Amino acid sequence: xxxxxxxxxxxLSPMSRRVEVGLKLKGVSFEFSDLDVFFSKPPELxxxxxxxxxxxxxxxHGKPIAESLIILEYIDExxxxxxxxxxxxxxxxxxxxxFWAKFFDDKCSLPLWMSCWTEGDKQQQILAESKLNLTTxxxxxxxxxxxxxxxxxxxxxxxxCSVYWAEIAxxxxxxxxxxxxxxxxxxxxxxxxxxxxxxxxxxxxxEKLFCHFQTYKDAxxxxxxxxxxxx
Amino acid sequence: xxxxxxxxxxxLSPMSRRVEVGLKLKGVSFEFSDLDVFFSKPPELxxxxxxxxxxxxxxxHGKPIAESLIILEYIDExxxxxxxxxxxxxxxxxxxxxFWAKFFDDKCSLPLWMSCWTEGDKQQQILAESKLNLTTxxxxxxxxxxxxxxxxxxxxxxxxCSVYWAEIAxxxxxxxxxxxxxxxxxxxxxxxxxxxxxxxxxxxxxEKLFCHFQTYKDAxxxxxxxxxxxx
Numbered sequence: 416x417x418x419x420x421x422x423x424x425x426x427l428s429p430m431s432r433r434v435e436v437g438l439k440l441k442g443v444s445f446e447f448s449d450l451d452v453f454f455s456k457p458p459e460l461x462x463x464x465x466x467x468x469x470x471x472x473x474x475x476h477g478k479p480i481a482e483s484l485i486i487l488e489y490i491d492e493x494x495x496x497x498x499x500x501x502x503x504x505x506x507x508x509x510x511x512x513x514f515w516a517k518f519f520d521d522k523c524s525l526p527l528w529m530s531c532w533t534e535g536d537k538q539q540q541i542l543a544e545s546k547l548n549l550t551t552x553x554x555x556x557x558x559x560x561x562x563x564x565x566x567x568x569x570x571x572x573x574x575x576c577s578v579y580w581a582e583i584a585x586x587x588x589x590x591x592x593x594x595x596x597x598x599x600x601x602x603x604x605x606x607x608x609x610x611x612x613x614x615x616x617x618x619x620x621x622e623k624l625f626c627h628f629q630t631y632k633d634a635x636x637x638x639x640x641x642x643x644x645x646x
Numbered sequence: 647x648x649x650x651x652x653x654x655x656x657x658l659s660p661m662s663r664r665v666e667v668g669l670k671l672k673g674v675s676f677e678f679s680d681l682d683v684f685f686s687k688p689p690e691l692x693x694x695x696x697x698x699x700x701x702x703x704x705x706x707h708g709k710p711i712a713e714s715l716i717i718l719e720y721i722d723e724x725x726x727x728x729x730x731x732x733x734x735x736x737x738x739x740x741x742x743x744x745f746w747a748k749f750f751d752d753k754c755s756l757p758l759w760m761s762c763w764t765e766g767d768k769q770q771q772i773l774a775e776s777k778l779n780l781t782t783x784x785x786x787x788x789x790x791x792x793x794x795x796x797x798x799x800x801x802x803x804x805x806x807c808s809v810y811w812a813e814i815a816x817x818x819x820x821x822x823x824x825x826x827x828x829x830x831x832x833x834x835x836x837x838x839x840x841x842x843x844x845x846x847x848x849x850x851x852x853e854k855l856f857c858h859f860q861t862y863k864d865a866x867x868x869x870x871x872x873x874x875x876x877x
Contacts (some may be wrong), residue, residue, distance in 0.1 A: 466749065466782060480741045482748060483666055492737040506723040513716045518697065551697060 417444055420445035423459055423472040425629065426619050429576040430483045436572050436617045437487045453631075453638070463482065476483035484516055487569050501569045512563060515555045515570045524577050530592040531584040532639040538590070546597055553600040561604070567613055572621040573582040575614045578605055583621060585630040651676040653691055654703040656683055657850050658858065660807040661714045662702040667803050667848045668718045672729035684862075684869070715747055718800050732800045741793060746786045746801045753779040755808050756874065761823040762815040763870040768824070777828055784831040792835070798844055806845045809836055814852060818859040 422438065423447050424431030438445050450457050456468050459623045463472045463479040472479050475493070480486050491501040502509050526545035533541055552574070556562055562570035578593060578601070585592045595602045609615045628635065653669065653676050655662030669676050681688045687699050695703045698699040703710050704717045705737070706724070711717050722732040733740050757776035765771055793801035809824060809832070816823045826833040840846045858861055859866065 475738070478738055480738070480745070482745060485741050488744065489737055492740065506720055507706070507711070509723065510716050511709045511719040513719065514711070514713060515711060517716065550761040601826045607860065 418444065419474075420474050421448060421474040422446070423448045423450055423463060423474065424470045427451050427453070428470055429580045429625075430469075431571050432576045432618065433483045434471045434473060434486050434490070436576065436614060437490045437501055437569075437619055440501070440567075440572075441490055441494045442495055443490065443497065453634075483573070484520065484569070487572070491538060491569075499566065499568075501572070503563055503568065508563070511555075512569050515552070515562060516573055518548075519552060519570065519574055519577075524551055524573075527577055527581045527592060528584070529639060529643055531581060531588050531590055532636045537644075542590075542592065545592060549593065549598050549601060556600050556604055559606070565610075571608065573612065574601075575605070575608055576618070577620050580624070584628050587625060587632060598610045649675065650705075650707050652679060652705040654679045654681055654694060654705065655701045656681055658684070658855075659701055660811045661700075663807045663849065664714045664804050665702045665704060665717050665721070667807070667845060668721045668732055668800075670848055671732070671798075671803075672725045674721065674725055674728065679775060684865075701754055707850050713718065714804070715800070718803070722800075722825065730797065730799075732792055732803070734799065739794070741788075742770075743800050746783070746793060747788075747804055749779075750783060750805055750808070754783055755804075758808055758812045759815070760870060760874060762812060762819050762821055763867045768875075771819075773823065778821060778866070780829050780832060784829060787831050787835055791838070799841075802839065803845065806839055807838070807849070810846075811855070814855045815859050818856060818863060850876065 420443055422431070422434055422440070424434065424447060426432075426449055435447070440451065448459065448620065450458065450460060460468055460472065462480040463474060464470075467481055469481070471483055471486060472481050473489065474480075475489075480489050487501055502512050523545065526541050526548060530538060530542045530545050554559060555570070559565075561567050562574065571595055581592055582605075591597075651669070651674055653662070653665055654663065655678060657663075657680055666678070679690065681691060681701060683691065683701055691701065691703065695704060695712040698712055700712070702714055702717060703712050704720065705711075706720075711720050718732055728860055733743050748762075754776065757772050757779060759767060761773050761776050786801070790796075792798050793805065813822055813836075822828075824832070
């Protein structure tokens, strides 16, 4: 491959999927290394991301970049003239995109996911946190087609991947994390984005993810509890 | 003022100081609003940063931007041709700067600070965390004059402000958070950066900060404990 672009990721990870989507929207060819990171840390990961030991890692001409938001900015700057812009051109709009991307990652992403894998009081606490922060997030979307305005951008990509995963997980475990009553603006945007087919084609098949969650739900809950705090 | 640049900050905050330094290194004139945020949230803060209710907030032509790293990127893009570059030009080097800035903010900044305001087991745990993460941070600096190479950049600014604050606080409270034995690379860089006078002139006077910490140390410890967890 001329560009020597390789992505260390996993079909199972919404963080990895963000980067896949970014590369595809930019029309960048890449080799995908689908790592099994569920119970172990493959040597490639330790070599290319020794600080965090996490996917995704983008390797471009042999040089690694970690952290999904940082990778998406790198993709946007490196292939500036290909495909769509992931971040707006205007500095103020770029700052707003960064602000909401960071807010989602700091405040929404983990609670949204952990709401599905906790129980009892802990779950109720996380559900409340998730609801509150997603409502704040809706403020950035109100009255707009996409988070960035009329065009899909970095915030749409990252929120879409997480909500896609969470909607399937909540069905498997029977928790009501996100729905039209709680988050009408987000659900409307999700539905319209799915209908427009811009991002949905890049997601793993719903049934495949559903089966995975169904099969491994106890193992996932145990792993999440070990990683992010007791139940 | 032509540019209508206003910074909501506090002379007491290293996060606010980052932005002040960024603006000064760019040669941008600005009005500084020194808010008393120690025990309250001034109305301007609630108006201009309703999501996080925190300083710093940069207001440019009436439009607010929050989060210090996002503000620094905005400053670099908006006044691209003035003063020094805060982020490198090359996309890979930019990604590296963003990676280490995020690592410092996620993993070092709070432990470095909280090491000074905790006691007992909690303090020992935070000191260990701080030491480990700052050692990782030193990996990004080894063999280089500044984090970004030969020129001062965004990572130098944010680390310098935090270490400057922590060194004074540790002297007041009698804790050994950072020293040449623990972090030789970082301490050498700190000393050389102080000697070169590029950043030191933009810091608050050492004595003023020392007196503040000395006077309010019990109140600061109580506030930090309330904000970031029990002792």
